[in-house]
Amino acid sequence: MSRSSRLAILALLAAASGWTAEFVQAVEFPYYHHPRPLWERELVWLKNIGIRTVAFSAADKVPKSDPRADLAGFLQILRRLGMRAWIYDVSPGLTAMLEAQLERHGGPIAFAEGPSKLDAPAPPSPVTRIPATAQDTLRRSREALAGGRGSLLWTDVEDTLAPYLNRGIVSFSGEERAGGATLRRNAALLHYWAAILPSMSTERKLTGKIPAVQLLSAGPRGVSAVAVSNPGASEITGPLRVLDPSVSRELIIPKVHVPAGESLWLPVNVPLANGGLCEDCAAFAPGDRIVYATAELHAIEFENGILACEFSAPVPGEVVIHLSRTPSGPLIAGGRPADFEWDEKNSVVRLKIPAGKGALNRVRIGLAVEAPDASAFFAGPSRLVIGRANVVSTNYSSDALAGRSRLLAPAGYRLKAVPKSPMEIDYEIYIPADAPHDATHGEFVTLALEADGVRLGRSRLQLFRPASLRIREAIPLRLGPDAELALDPPLVSFDPQAGREIRIAVRNNYPSIQNYVVELSGKGLTFLPARTEISIAASTEREIPVRIFCEGPADGLKEAVIQVSGAADLNQKFQAVPLARGQTVAYARDLDGDGIADYVLENQRARASFSGVDGRWMEWVWKDSNLNFLPDAGTLPGAALEWAQASRGGLEFRWKSGSRKVSLDAKNRLSIEQDGPLPQEILKQEKRSGVSLEVERSGGNRAVYILEQTK
Numbered sequence: 001m002s003r004s005s006r007l008a009i010l011a012l013l014a015a016a017s018g019w020t021a022e023f024v025q026a027v028e029f030p031y032y033h034h035p036r037p038l039w040e041r042e043l044v045w046l047k048n049i050g051i052r053t054v055a056f057s058a059a060d061k062v063p064k065s066d067p068r069a070d071l072a073g074f075l076q077i078l079r080r081l082g083m084r085a086w087i088y089d090v091s092p093g094l095t096a097m098l099e100a101q102l103e104r105h106g107g108p109i110a111f112a113e114g115p116s117k118l119d120a121p122a123p124p125s126p127v128t129r130i131p132a133t134a135q136d137t138l139r140r141s142r143e144a145l146a147g148g149r150g151s152l153l154w155t156d157v158e159d160t161l162a163p164y165l166n167r168g169i170v171s172f173s174g175e176e177r178a179g180g181a182t183l184r185r186n187a188a189l190l191h192y193w194a195a196i197l198p199s200m201s202t203e204r205k206l207t208g209k210i211p212a213v214q215l216l217s218a219g220p221r222g223v224s225a226v227a228v229s230n231p232g233a234s235e236i237t238g239p240l241r242v243l244d245p246s247v248s249r250e251l252i253i254p255k256v257h258v259p260a261g262e263s264l265w266l267p268v269n270v271p272l273a274n275g276g277l278c279e280d281c282a283a284f285a286p287g288d289r290i291v292y293a294t295a296e297l298h299a300i301e302f303e304n305g306i307l308a309c310e311f312s313a314p315v316p317g318e319v320v321i322h323l324s325r326t327p328s329g330p331l332i333a334g335g336r337p338a339d340f341e342w343d344e345k346n347s348v349v350r351l352k353i354p355a356g357k358g359a360l361n362r363v364r365i366g367l368a369v370e371a372p373d374a375s376a377f378f379a380g381p382s383r384l385v386i387g388r389a390n391v392v393s394t395n396y397s398s399d400a401l402a403g404r405s406r407l408l409a410p411a412g413y414r415l416k417a418v419p420k421s422p423m424e425i426d427y428e429i430y431i432p433a434d435a436p437h438d439a440t441h442g443e444f445v446t447l448a449l450e451a452d453g454v455r456l457g458r459s460r461l462q463l464f465r466p467a468s469l470r471i472r473e474a475i476p477l478r479l480g481p482d483a484e485l486a487l488d489p490p491l492v493s494f495d496p497q498a499g500r501e502i503r504i505a506v507r508n509n510y511p512s513i514q515n516y517v518v519e520l521s522g523k524g525l526t527f528l529p530a531r532t533e534i535s536i537a538a539s540t541e542r543e544i545p546v547r548i549f550c551e552g553p554a555d556g557l558k559e560a561v562i563q564v565s566g567a568a569d570l571n572q573k574f575q576a577v578p579l580a581r582g583q584t585v586a587y588a589r590d591l592d593g594d595g596i597a598d599y600v601l602e603n604q605r606a607r608a609s610f611s612g613v614d615g616r617w618m619e620w621v622w623k624d625s626n627l628n629f630l631p632d633a634g635t636l637p638g639a640a641l642e643w644a645q646a647s648r649g650g651l652e653f654r655w656k657s658g659s660r661k662v663s664l665d666a667k668n669r670l671s672i673e674q675d676g677p678l679p680q681e682i683l684k685q686e687k688r689s690g691v692s693l694e695v696e697r698s699g700g701n702r703a704v705y706i707l708e709q710t711k
Contacts, residue, residue, distance in 0.1 A: 021124045021149075021198060022124075022194050022195050022197075022198065023124065023145070023148075023149060023150065023151070023152075023190065023193075023194045023195075023197040023198060024053055024086075024111070024123055024124055024150075024151040024152070024194070025051065025052075025053070025151070025152045025154075025186065025187065025190045025194065026051070026053035026054060026055045026086050026123070026151065026152070026153050026154070027046055027051050027053075027054055027055070027153075027154045027157045027183075028054070028055045028056065028153060028154065028155045028156075028157065029042070029043070029046075029054040029055065029056050029157070029158060030056055030057065030158075030160055030162075031056055031068060031071075031074045032056075032057070032061075032062040032066070032068045032069060033068070033160035033161055033162040033166075034068065034158055034159075034160055034161070035068070035161070035172065035485060035488070035592070035593040036067045036068050036070065036073075036488075036593060037486075037488045037593070038172065039074060039077055040077055040440060040441075041174065041442065042158055042170065042174075043077055043078065043081055043083065044081065044440055044441070044442040044443055045170070045174070045442070046083075047081055047082075047083060047443065048442070048443065048444055049183070049184050049187045049188070050184075050187030050188055050190070050191045051083075051183075051187050052083055052084055053083065053084040053085070053086050053110065053111075054078065054083060054084075054085060054086065055085075055086035055087070055088065055113075055153055056074075056085070056086075056087060056088075057087070057088055057089040058071065058087040058088070058089060058090045058091060058094055058098060059089040059090070059091050060091035060093050060094055061091075063595070065595045065596070066594050066595040066596075067593060067594075067595050068593065068594065068595075071094070071097075072097065075101050075107065075108055075109070078108035079101075079106075079107060079108045080436075080437065080439070080440060081437065081440060081443070082437040082438070083108060084103070084108055084109075084110040084111075085101075085108045085109045085110060085111075086110065086111040086112075086113065086123055086153075087109060087111070087112050087113070087118075088112070088113035088114050089114065090112060090114070090116035090117075090118060092117065095116070095117050095118060098118055099118060099119070102118070102119065102120055103120075111123040113127070123151040123153075124149060124150050124151050124198075125150055125151070126147070126149075126150040126151075127150060127151045127153055128140075128141075128144040128147075128150065128151065128152050128153065129153045129155055130144070130152065130153070130154055130155070131154075131155050131156040132154045132155065132156050132157045132168060132169045132179045132180075132182070132183055133156045133167065133168060133169055133177075133178075133179055134156075134179075136231075136261075137179060137182045138182045138185070138186075138261075138262070138263045139229050139231060139261075139263050141182065141186050142227055142229060142263040142265065143227075143229075145186075145189075145190075145193075145197065145227065145265070146203070146213050146215065146227040148197050148198060148200045148201060148203070148215055149197065149198050149201075152186075154183060156168045156169070157169055157170060157183065158170050159171050159172050159483065161479075161485075161592050161593075161594070163592070163594070163611065163613055163614070163616075164479075164616070164618075164632060164633040164634055165479040165480055165483060165632040165633065166632075167483070167632065169183065171483055172479075172483065172484065172485040172486070173483075173484060173485075173486070180359070181359035181360055184359070184360055185312055185360050188298045188299075188310075188312070188360065188362075189265055189296065189298055189312070191298070191299065192276060192277045192298070192299055193225070193265070193276075193277075195276055196217075196223050196275075196276045196277075197215075199217045199218060199219070199222065199223070200215035200216060200217050200218075200222075200223065200224070200225065201216075201217070201218045202215070202216040202217075202218065203215060203216075204216060204243060206226070206240060206241060206242065207241065208238060208239065208240060208241060209236065209238050210228060210230070210236050210238050210240060210256060210258060211228070211229050211230070211231075212226050212227065212228045212229075212240060213226070213227045214226045214227075214242050214243060214268070215227065216243065216245060217245065221245050221246050221269070221271075222245055222269075223267075223269060223270050223271070223275050223276060224242075224243070224245050224267075224268040224269050224270075225265055225266065225267055225268060226240065226242055226264075226265075226266040226268060227263070227264075227265060227266075228240075228256065228258055228263065228264040228265075228266060229258075229262075229263045229264075230258040230259065230260060230261065230262050230263070231261070232260055232261075233260050233261075234260050235257060235258065235259050235260055235315075236257075236258045237255060237256070237257050237258075238255070238256065239252055239253060239254050239255060239256070240252070240253040240256050240266075241253075242268050242292070243268075244268065244269055244291070245268075245269045246269045246287075246289060246291075251268070251291070251292065253266075253292050253294060255294070256294050256317075257294070257315045257316075257317070259314050259315060262314055264295070264296050264312075264314075265296045265297075266292065266293060266294060266295070266296065266297075267290055267292065267293050267297040268291070268292045269289055269290070269291065269292075270289060270290040270297070270300075271286070271288070271289045272284040272288045272289055272290070272300065272302075272307075272321075273285070273286060273288060274286075275289070275290075275300075277297070277299060277300045278299075278300035278301065278302060279301075280301065280302050280303060280454075280455045281300065281302045281307075283302070283454075284302070284323075284324075285324040287322060287324060288321075288322060288323050288324055289321070289322050290309075290319060290320070290321050290322075291320040291321065291322055291348065292319070292320055293309075293311065293317065293318070293319035293320070293353070294317035294318055294319075294353070295311040295312065295313035295317035295319070295353045295356075295363075296311055296312040296313070297309060297310075297311055297319075298310045298311065298312060298362075302369075303455060303456060303457055303458060304372050304375040304376070304377070304456060304457060305328070305368055305369055305370045305371055305372035305375070306366045306367065306368050306369065307321075307366065307367050307369045308364060308365065308366040308367075309364070309365055309366075310362065310363075310364045311353055311356065311362070311363050311364075311365070312356060312360055312361045312362055312363075313353050313354070313355055313356040313361050313363050314355065314356070314361045315355055316352065316353060316354055316355050317352075317353040318350055318351060318352055318353055319350075319351050319353055319365070320348055320349070320350050320351075321348070321349050321351065321367075322346075322347055322348050323347055323348075323349060323369065324347060325369065325370065326342065326344065327340070327342060327349055327367055327368060327369050327370075328368045328369065328370055328371050329367070329368050330367075330368060331351055331352075331365065331366070331367050332365065332366045332367075333351070333352055333353065333354050333363070333365040334354040334356075334357075334363045334364070334365070335364075336354075338351075338352055338354075339352075340352070340367065349367070351365055351367060353365060372397075372456075374396075374397050374398065374401045374451065374452075374456065375396070375397045375456060375457070376394060376395070376396045376397070376401065376402075376405060376449040376451070376456035376457045377394065377395055377457050378392065378393070378394055378447065378449070378457055378458075378459035379393040379394065379395060380392050380393040380511075381461070381511035382461060382462065382511075383461055383462050383463070383464055383509070383511055383539070384429060384431055384445070384461050384462070384463050384464070385431075385463075385464055385465070385466050385509060385510055385511075386431050386433055386439055386440075386441065386463055386464065386465055386466070387431065387432065387433050387465075387466065388430070388431075388466055388510070389428050389429070389430050390428070390429045390430070390431070391418075391426050391427070391428055391429075392407075392426070392427045392429055392447065392459070392461075393420070393424065393425075393426050393427075394407070394424070394425050394426075394427065394449055394457075395423055395424045395425075396423045396424070396425075397423070398423065399422035399423050401451055401456075402419075402422065402423050402424070402425055404451045404452060405425070405449055405450065405451040405456070406449075406450055406451070407427050407447060407448075407449060407450075408447065408448040408449070408450055408455075409429065409445075409447055410435065410437060410438040410439075410445055411435070411436055411437065412431075412432060412434075412435030412436050412437070412438075412439065413429055413430070413431055413432075413435065414429070414430040414431075414432070415427055415428070415429055416428040416430075429447075431463065438463070439463065440463065441463060441464055441465045442462065442463065442464075443462070443463045444460050444461065444462050444463075445460070445461055445462075445463060446458055446459070446460050446461075447459050447461060464509035465509060465568075466509055466510065466514075466567060466568035466569075466570075467506060467507060467508055467509055467514075467516065467564060467567065467568035467570055468506075468507045468509065468570075469504060469505060469506045469507065469518075469562065469564060469570065469572055470490075470504075470505050471490050471492060471502055471503070471504055471505075471562075471574060472502070472503040472504075472505055472543070473492050473500075473502045473503065474486065474487065474490035474491060474492055474574070475487060475490075475491045475492065475493065475607075476626070477591045477592060477609070477618070477619065478619050478621050478626065478628035479618075479628075479632060480628065480630070480631055480632035481627075481628055481629075481631075483632070484626075485591075485592065485593075487591060488593060489572070489573040489574050489575055490572070490574040490575070491557075491574065491575045491576070491577065491589070492548070492574065492575075492576050492577075493576070493577045493578075493579040493585075493602065493604075494548050494549075494550075494576055494577075494578060494579065495578075495579065495580055495581060495604075496549070496550030496554035496578035496579075496580055497550075497580060498581075499528075499547045499548060499549040500547065500548055501545050501546070501547050501548075502545075502546055502547075502548055503543045503544070503545055503546075504518060504520075504543065504544045504546060504562060505541050505542070505543050505544075506518060506534065506536060506541065506542055506543075506544065506564065507536075507540070507541040508536035508537065508538065508539065508540055508541075508542075508567070509539065510538060510539075510567065511538050511539060512538050513535060513536065513537050513538060514535070514536055514566070514567035514568075515533065515534070515535050515536075515566050515567055516533070516534050516535075516536060516564055516565070516566040516567055516568065517531065517532070517533050517534075517564070517565045517566045518531070518532045518533075518534065518544055518562065518563070518564055519531045519532075519562070519563045519565075520546060520560065520561070520562050520563075521560065521561055521563075522558055522559055522560030522561065522576065523558065523559060524550065524551050524552045524553070524558050525548060525549070525550065525551055525558050525560055525576060526548070526549040526550075526551045527546050527547070527548055527549075528546065528547045528549070529546065532544050532546075533566075548576060550578050554578035554580065555578070556577075556587065557575045557576070557577050557587055557589060558575065558576045558577070558578070559573070559575060560573070560574050560575070560576055561573050561574070562574065575589065577602070579602060579603070579604060581604060582603075582604075582666045583603065583604075583666070584601060584602065584603045584650075584663075584664045584665065584666065585600075585601075585602055585603075586599070586600065586601050586602075586646035586647060586648065586649075586650055586651055587599075587600055587602075587646050588600070588612070588644075588645075588646045590612075591609060591618070592611075592618075594613070596612040596613055597612045598610060598611055598612045598618070599612060599644060599646050599651045599653075600646070601646075601650060601651060601662060601663070601664040601670070602664070603664060603665075603666060603668065604623070605622065605623055605624065605668050605707070606620070606621065606622060606623060606664065606668040606670070606707050607619060607620075607621045607623055608620050608621075608662070608664060608670050609621075610651060610653070610662065611634070611637075612641065612644060613640065613641065614637050614638045614639060614640060614641060615636070615637075615638040615641055615644065615653040615655070615660060616634045616635070616636060616637040616638065617630060617634050617635050617636045617672075617682075618630065618634045619634075620670065620683075620693075620705065620707070622691045622707050622709075624709070625689055625690070625691065627688065627689055627691055629683065629686075629688070629693050629707070630683075635682045635683065636660075636672075636678075636679075636682060638653070638655050638660075639655050639656065639657065640655070641653055641654070641655060642654050642655055642656060649663065650662050650663035650664065651663075657675075657676070658674060658675030658676050659674065659675055660672065660673070660674035660675075661673050661674070667706070668706060668707040668708065669704050669705075669706050670704065670705045670706075670707075671702070671703075671704050672702070672703055672704075672705070673701060673702040674701055674702075675701065676701060677700040677701050678697075678700065678701055678702065678703050680697075683695055683705060687710060690709060690710055691707060691708070691709055691710065692707070692708050692709075692710050693705065693706070693707060694706040694708070
């Protein structure tokens with residue numbers, strides 16, 4: 001049977017059963033244009049904010065010498081994180097390897113877009129692609145959700161090098177730019193709503209001055225939502241007339257506030273027991289439901305007798321809940337006690353929702369629905385250390401409950417219960433570094449306590465490696481005026497005669513004080529002190545000052561290593577370049593992580609870098625303030641280089657069409673001379689942040705670019 005026939009049969013079966021595919025939200029992650037050392041960090045960030053699927057090309061177009069060409073390594077990270085892959089442009093030569101990585105074989109590949117021989121489904125259609133850097137992304141993304149089916153693919157999320165900087169909403173340093181809040185908010189919303197959306201197949205446009213569309217589930221009394229959008233420049237306030245599916249009649253929401261430029265996803269008739277937004281609400285009666293809310297509902301939780309709802313609330317609002325029992329109180333809204341209104345006749349409670357805080361306008365309210373017969377709570381650390389024994393404390397309302405309870409943790413975690421008292425149990429948790437999922441630095445995991453088949457309490461903890469370190473004086477690659485990329489391995493410059501102090505920052509990720517031994521070594525280098533013993537407080541970073549000297553010829557890059565032992569075992573390689581006062585050095589090393597050496601001219605005040613791919617001028621940096629005078633794309637791009645070298649005289653590049661020579665003197669004068677004419681406007685004279693750039697032209701094919709500190 002052919003693949004198309006099998007998919008057709010599956011589609012018929014799905015239609016007959018009423019099953020529909022989950023709405024898919026994905027982020028494009030072009031790993032082959034992203035520094036490899038950052039893959040894991042950025043994928044963990046995406047997972048933590050709620051993105052489960054990443055999309056990328058599977059074309060065999062990256063040179064094998066490029067460290068970013070490791071598709072198998074990238075898929076391995078996705079597999080370890082439990083994330084899904086959406087691939088497109090599949091090269092025929094990769095089909096066999098990718099076939100083994102399909103979801104049904106335990107791999108991460110869930111979708112294959114476009115023509116391919118892979119036996120994987122296409123992403124749900126229609127596919128809406130939205131650049132995360134574009135304007136009005138919130139409204140555009142909510143329009144896609146209001147369609148009720150398909151896929152939403154975010155592009156331009158991460159900074160990329162292809163080969164120059166293309167800006168996304170997340171920089172190489174991990175900083176979120178404008179647009180990050182919209183992505184986070186949609187990820188939080190779709191964590192539960194993604195599975196519900198395809199069942200909301202009926203669209204009902206609402207009348208009134210607030211532009212709104214109501215989505216209704218196909219079945220009777222199903223979940224509903226109202227998509228509200230205000231494209232104007234002023235707030236809209238007014239009532240909404242919606243259909244209440246529970247009673248099949250119109251319901252008036254008396255007052256809805258929609259700030260200018262805001263879009264909201266308002267819940268209507270969300271059952272608590274089986275509405276899809278709460279995993280632990282089985283104790284509620286079938287008629288218990290959220291009637292409506294005037295803020296965006298993201299999640300519902302119920303544990304230890306408390307019903308908690310999480311909203312995105314740009315302005316204050318309210319939520320109306322039908323309950324078959326009288327709440328025991330109190331209401332905690334935004335971390336503070338608040339009054340609530342109980343209508344005993346109609347069994348309805350009205351709860352105030354305060355305006356949320358932060359870029360996501362997030363706020364949480366909790367109502368004590370009943371005094372629980374049994375309760376259990378977590379105590380202790382908010383973090384777990386990978387590869388080490390961690391102790392998490394739990395306490396219970398009775399010794400009988402403690403005896404019947406158990407701790408739920410991700411697969412692969414080793415658990416050992418250590419009773420502390422009749423109503424207290426300490427759990428020793430060991431997280432192997434090779435656990436199948438949820439064992440990566442920076443991830444969040446959820447632990448839960450269960451007794452008699454009921455979850456009583458949960459705790460969300462973040463995972464950390466035992467320790468981490470960085471060199472504060474490490475040189476970054478400056479990309480444009482305000483972006484930078486950390487080099488791997490790190491690079492420092494130093495005066496070979498006078499030496500230089502570098503500061504090694506060691507972070508203790510344990511929730512307790514730990515002792516470490518830090519040792520430095522390197523051929524042709526001397527470190528004072530070469531060995532340091534240090535105690536570091538819980539979750540704290542301490543700096544170790546070390547002076548570095550040259551021990552022999554002061555030429556070329558020197559290889560060195562930092563070794564950490566004691567509470568953690570960690571090795572960090574780095575390079576050091578000797579740079580005497582009044583001297584200019586020229587050297588080659590890979591700056592942008594593409595596996596090709598780039599070329600650098602540097603003195604103690606200025607640095608110029610050129611691409612080893614095409615000779616493009618990437619950096620012109622005043623080192624005291626790390627100020628780069630070149631644009632994001634650099635300047636002077638050429639064709640593919642045939643030959644290049646760094647020597648005492650400077651840099652030399654050769655293409656089929658000509659050559660270029662570059663030199664830098666002690667007065668920060670960078671001379672560029674080439675066979676063909678130099679463009680007139682590659683850089684203009686300017687003053688910026690106390691530094692002036694001057695340009696001297698001595699012919700059509702030669703120019704001098706001078707950096708000076710202004711008074």
